[in-house]
Each structure stands twice: as C-alpha cells, then as structure tokens.
Amino acid sequence: MRIVVLAGGIGGARFLRGLKQAAPDADITVVGNTGDDIHLFGLKVCPDLDTVMYTLGGGINEEQGWGRTDESFHVKEELAAYGVGPEWFGLGDRDFATHIVRTQMLGAGYPLSAVTEALCARWQPGVRLIPMSDDRVETHVAIESDGERKVIHFQEYWVKLRASVAATAVVPVGADQAKPAPGVLEAIAAADVILFPPSNPVVSVGTILAVPGIREAIAEAGVPVVGLSPIVGDAPVRGMADKVLAAVGVESTAAAVAEHYGSGLLDGWLVDTADETAVARVEAAGIRCRAVPLMMTDLDATAAMAREALTLAEEVRA
Amino acid sequence: MRIVVLAGGIGGARFLRGLKQAAPDADITVVGNTGDDIHLFGLKVCPDLDTVMYTLGGGINEEQGWGRTDESFHVKEELAAYGVGPEWFGLGDRDFATHIVRTQMLGAGYPLSAVTEALCARWQPGVRLIPMSDDRVETHVAIESDGERKVIHFQEYWVKLRASVAATAVVPVGADQAKPAPGVLEAIAAADVILFPPSNPVVSVGTILAVPGIREAIAEAGVPVVGLSPIVGDAPVRGMADKVLAAVGVESTAAAVAEHYGSGLLDGWLVDTADETAVARVEAAGIRCRAVPLMMTDLDATAAMAREALTLAEEVRA
Numbered sequence: 001m002r003i004v005v006l007a008g009g010i011g012g013a014r015f016l017r018g019l020k021q022a023a024p025d026a027d028i029t030v031v032g033n034t035g036d037d038i039h040l041f042g043l044k045v046c047p048d049l050d051t052v053m054y055t056l057g058g059g060i061n062e063e064q065g066w067g068r069t070d071e072s073f074h075v076k077e078e079l080a081a082y083g084v085g086p087e088w089f090g091l092g093d094r095d096f097a098t099h100i101v102r103t104q105m106l107g108a109g110y111p112l113s114a115v116t117e118a119l120c121a122r123w124q125p126g127v128r129l130i131p132m133s134d135d136r137v138e139t140h141v142a143i144e145s146d147g148e149r150k151v152i153h154f155q156e157y158w159v160k161l162r163a164s165v166a167a168t169a170v171v172p173v174g175a176d177q178a179k180p181a182p183g184v185l186e187a188i189a190a191a192d193v194i195l196f197p198p199s200n201p202v203v204s205v206g207t208i209l210a211v212p213g214i215r216e217a218i219a220e221a222g223v224p225v226v227g228l229s230p231i232v233g234d235a236p237v238r239g240m241a242d243k244v245l246a247a248v249g250v251e252s253t254a255a256a257v258a259e260h261y262g263s264g265l266l267d268g269w270l271v272d273t274a275d276e277t278a279v280a281r282v283e284a285a286g287i288r289c290r291a292v293p294l295m296m297t298d299l300d301a302t303a304a305m306a307r308e309a310l311t312l313a314e315e316v317r318a
Numbered sequence: 319m320r321i322v323v324l325a326g327g328i329g330g331a332r333f334l335r336g337l338k339q340a341a342p343d344a345d346i347t348v349v350g351n352t353g354d355d356i357h358l359f360g361l362k363v364c365p366d367l368d369t370v371m372y373t374l375g376g377g378i379n380e381e382q383g384w385g386r387t388d389e390s391f392h393v394k395e396e397l398a399a400y401g402v403g404p405e406w407f408g409l410g411d412r413d414f415a416t417h418i419v420r421t422q423m424l425g426a427g428y429p430l431s432a433v434t435e436a437l438c439a440r441w442q443p444g445v446r447l448i449p450m451s452d453d454r455v456e457t458h459v460a461i462e463s464d465g466e467r468k469v470i471h472f473q474e475y476w477v478k479l480r481a482s483v484a485a486t487a488v489v490p491v492g493a494d495q496a497k498p499a500p501g502v503l504e505a506i507a508a509a510d511v512i513l514f515p516p517s518n519p520v521v522s523v524g525t526i527l528a529v530p531g532i533r534e535a536i537a538e539a540g541v542p543v544v545g546l547s548p549i550v551g552d553a554p555v556r557g558m559a560d561k562v563l564a565a566v567g568v569e570s571t572a573a574a575v576a577e578h579y580g581s582g583l584l585d586g587w588l589v590d591t592a593d594e595t596a597v598a599r600v601e602a603a604g605i606r607c608r609a610v611p612l613m614m615t616d617l618d619a620t621a622a623m624a625r626e627a628l629t630l631a632e633e634v635r636a
Binding site: 041042072074076077078079081082083084093094097098100103104107118119122 | 389392394400412414416426
C-alpha cells in the first residue's frame with residue numbers, strides 16, 4: 001500500500017510513527033511543510049522536515065517534541081556572547097550540524113529535496129521524506145501591535161511571541177510561485193491513500209496545499225483522502241492552531257476544520273470521541289466522519305488512530 | 319609608542335601577550351596572517367586571527383594553544399555522523415560560533431577586516447587586529463606523493479599530514495592580487511617600531527609580506543624593524559617551520575631566517591642564547607643581532623623577550 005502523508009512538525013511526526021507501526025509494510029511518502037523554514041545565523045533551518053526526520057530516525061528530544069536528544073547549547077551561548085541573535089530560537093549544537101550540512105549543500109547547488117534525501121540517508125526514517133517544494137516559501141503572519149500592523153516571520157509569531165497576539169492574516173510568502181518538489185506530484189498520483197495527520201491545518205497542511213498543483217493533484221488522485229482533527233473539544237491538542245485558524249476565519253472546532261478543507265478535497269475525517277456531536281455536521285458537508293480517540297498519548301494509541309484512518313479510507317473507497 | 323606586529327597563530331599570539339605586558343601603554347596594531355584561512359563546512363575559518371583574538375581575549379585553550387577553552391565537539395560529531403568531513407580539522411562547538419558569525423557577516427557583504435573588528439568587540443584583545451587583506455588568500459603546498467606532484471591546502475599539509483612529507487613549494491594563492499586591508503599600510507606608516515614575532519617565516523610572516531605593498535611599506539617606514547627567531551638550535555621552537563623553510567630553500571637556522579628576511583627589511587634580529595654563534599653571521603649580513611633567551615615558557619619570559627626586542631629597536635634607531 002502506498003500512503004502519502006502531508007506533514008507539519010510535531011503532530012505530523014508523531015502520527016507518522018504510529019502509522020509506521022500500524023502499516024509496517026506500507027510505502028510511505030511524506031510531503032513535508034517548509035513554510036516554517038527560516039534563515040538563522042546565515043543557515044537554512046527547516047524545523048518541520050527535521051522534526052519528522054529526527055522523530056522517525058530516533059534522534060528527537062522526546063519530551064519537547066523537537067530538536068535533538070542529548071543536546072548542548074554552546075554554539076548558541078557563544079552567538080549570544082557575540083550579540084548575535086535571535087536568542088528566542090533554541091538551536092542546539094547537534095541540531096546546528098544539520099543546518100550546517102544543509103546550508104553547505106544548498107550553497108553547492110543541490111536542491112532542498114536532494115539535501116533532505118542526503119540527510120535522511122543518515123537518519124533512515126523509514127519513509128520517503130520530500131519537502132513540499134524546492135523553492136523558498138516562508139509563512140509570514142500579520143499582527144496588530146500597539147495599533148500598528150506588522151508582518152513577521154511565522155517563527156517569530158510562534159516561537160518568540162507564542163502566538164500571544166491576534167493574527168490578522170497568514171501568508172505563505174512565495175507559495176504562489178513555488179513548484180512542487182520532484183516526486184511530490186508523482187507520489188500523490190501513485191498513492192492508494194492520502195492522509196492529513198492532526199497537524200496545523202493553516203500553517204502546516206495549509207501551506208503544503210498552497211503550493212500550486214498539490215491541492216489539485218490530491219483532489220484528482222481518485223483515492224481516499226482522510227484527515228484527523230488537530231482540534232479536540234474546541235481546542236488544539238497541542239500548539240496554538242486556534243490563533244491561526246482565527247486569522248483565516250475558521251472557528252476552532254473539529255467540524256469547522258473539516259469544512260475548511262472541504263469535501264472537494266477530503267473524503268473522510270476523524271474527530272475525537274469528545275466531539276461526537278461534530279460527526280453529523282461533517283457528514284452533512286459531504287465528508288464521511290467517525291469519532292475515535294485522537295490523543296497521541298503513546299505509540300499504541302497513535303497506531304490505533306492511524307489504523308482508524310486507514311479503515312475509514314477503505315470505507316470511503318468501498 | 320605605536321608598535322606594528324606581523325602575526326601568525328600560536329607563536330605570534332603568545333608573543334603579543336608578552337608584548338602587552340612589556341609595553342602596557344603601547345598602541346599595538348597586529349597585522350594578522352590570513353593565508354591559513356580555509357572554508358570548512360561552508361564556513362570561513364581564520365585560524366590565525368582567531369588564535370590571536372582568543373589568546374589575547376582570554377578564550378584560548380591554553381594547553382593546545384589554539385581553539386577555545388571549555389570546548390565541546392558535538393557539532394563535529396554530528397557532521398561526522400552525516401559523513402561530512404574533513405574530520406582532521408578539530409572545530410569545537412564554541413569555535414563554530416565564531417565561524418558562523420564571520421560567515422554570516424561576510425555573506426551580508428562586510429569585509430573580513432570589519433568582521434574581525436566586530437568579533438574583537440567581544441574579545442577586547444587590547445590590540446587592534448587587522449587581517450593582512452580583505453581579499454581571499456589561501457596558502458597551498460606542493461608535495462610529492464607516490465611519485466606524483468600534488469598541491470594541497472596548507473591546512474591539509476599542516477594539520478592532516480602533520481608536514482610529514484617534503485614540501486616542494488609553498489604558494490600563497492591569491493596574494494599577488496590581494497590588497498592590504500584598510501588600515502594596514504596606515505598603521506605601518508605611523509609605526510614607531512615594527513616587530514616580527516617568532517612566527518613561521520614562510521607561512522605566517524612570509525604570507526603577510528607577500529601581499530603587494532606590505533613589504534615595501536615596512537622597508538620604507540624608516541623605523542626599526544626587529545624580529546625574533548622562531549628557530550632555536552637549528553629546530554623550530556614549535557611547529558614544523560623547518561619543512562616549509564626547506565621548500566623555499568632556506569636552511570633551518572636562526573641566521574638563515576634572518577638572511578631570508580634580509581637587511582633590506584630587517585634592522586635587528588634576536589636569536590636564542592643557544593645560537594650565540596649565529597650573531598656574527600647575522601651582523602655580517604647587515605642586521606644587528608643579539609642572543610637572548612627566546613623560549614616563551616611563561617608570560618614573564620615572553621615579556622622579557624619583547625623588552626629585548628624593543629631595546630634592540632632603540633639601539634637600531636640610535
């Protein structure tokens with residue numbers, strides 16, 4: 001079975017770990033979000049790609065869900081001593097090496113997809129990880145600050161401000177000019193199932209869908225497209241998805257997110273058992289819906305979620 | 319008193335520490351060798367500049383004479399895990415930060431001299447440190463390996479091969495097209511004394527002198543130019559200067575090095591007391607010479623050497 005997954009960072013990575021357990025023989029291609037990429041200290045940092053790679057490759061800091069295990073922060077300490085920031089982005093020494101290798105390869109002319117493949121040759125994530133695009137896309141967020149409108153990088157909004165101010169717009173800058181990376185459209189066309197993990201529907205899955213050609217390819221693939229709600233009981237399971245949902249005018253409920261994706265794209269949708277009442281609304285929107293436990297508390301619970309998604313996909317197919 | 323010092327790495331840096339103690343009120347400008355600069359992992363590494371900066375700024379690893387104190391090597395470990403080399407160049411995590419800041423500033427368009435000034439704003443070395451040139455100069459070494467002539471980067475010869483094969487030529491690639499960095503010629507013209515520390519006469523001081531205009535400015539400055547022999551008892555005090563001296567056809571003796579600089583450049587020369595017999599030969603070459611202890615065993619011994627150099631300069635001036 002060929003499965004394509006559109007993944008953001010922590011939620012996507014953890015879901016993928018469950019999916020690998022649920023479908024050990026599946027051929028999994030992950031289209032990774034690069035909209036939260038950022039240049040820091042002259043280095044190209046791809047947080048979502050790295051979170052998937054580290055999580056599936058056994059290098060992740062399990063507790064925080066991003067960054068490397070057994071990490072130290074001497075480079076960052078020294079950069080701060082030079083007065084070079086930002087200090088709010090926590091790059092560790094081991095993590096720096098990834099960004100150094102990536103930046104060196106990009107500088108030598110390799111596209112990000114080739115660089116990601118090279119990095120994965122070490123990590124052996126057990127999936128094929130492809131960035132959504134080799135072209136530069138960076139999500140920016142418009143905020144109101146002291147009555148003034150300001151547009152800042154997504155990471156500044158997310159990591160520095162902790163989404164503490166209201167976002168008025170979220171724009172994946174460069175997406176309209178970006179092309180899907182080599183292999184993305186081919187993987188979608190060849191897929192048996194396409195899954196949207198419980199990732200952020202705006203700044204993770206939404207950014208991937210903003211690359212011209214990807215949404216269309218998914219809609220036209222003619223295979224079940226099943227998503228899992230990142231909203232449980234009207235709040236994000238993790239992170240601050242409600243803040244960016246508000247910016248795009250979508251209420252922070254499991255049903256509203258399904259409607260936001262729409263029946264033109266989505267065939268099936270899993271909501272948490274806490275959101276039973278959403279099922280009828282989602283189905284009314286033409287999307288088959290089931291309520292199942294959606295908390296990724298451990299690997300087994302996550303694998304069960306993945307199995308539910310695959311089961312729903314087969315229901316849709318039938 | 320305005321003193322200009324042409325400095326390589328470890329020898330130059332340690333001498334400078336002695337000079338600062340010997341002449342605490344002097345205005346010292348250091349023209350640093352950049353011929354051993356190398357691009358590693360996409361980063362610009364300037365070993366000699368950093369050794370001077372770290373040594374005078376209190377950040378040096380005292381035992382090894384280069385690199386940072388309290389150092390860790392996680393970045394390097396990870397780069398090796400990615401299969402990215404070279405592994406023979408020992409960059410530590412704290413040291414990496416310096417190269418990251420430098421590379422980022424160079425990428426933003428700052429010349430190396432401005433970058434060096436910015437880095438020194440943190441380290442406060444107590445001297446003005448200027449790279450010999452803002453232009454790229456990299457010393458390459460020709461060797462015979464298995465009957466074949468090969469040209470390799472100086473660092474590969476020095477650090478990887480430990481100068482274990484004979485060098486047939488030493489070429490500061492790019493030097494002929496390089497211009498002295500802003501401030502270098504001005505400092506030389508304004509100097510009261512110019513000193514050559516016991517640095518490598520070929521790949522440290524020699525490379526600086528290879529930048530068109532610097533040798534001429536020193537010769538025409540009309541002030542005492544005094545050097546200290548890096549060769550004691552026919553062997554380098556430290557390092558493998560004999561190997562590169564052989565490549566340029568200079569015997570590895572205190573007198574031969576003085577003659578190599580020549581009386582057109584050098585007014586005074588200090589040899590070690592072990593090389594008493596060299597004094598007559600050096601003076602016969604038109605260079606005033608004294609035999610004094612030249613082992614930089616501690617700061618006081620080094621300061622005494624610096625005082626001897628300044629005394630010889632005054633003798634020459636008189």
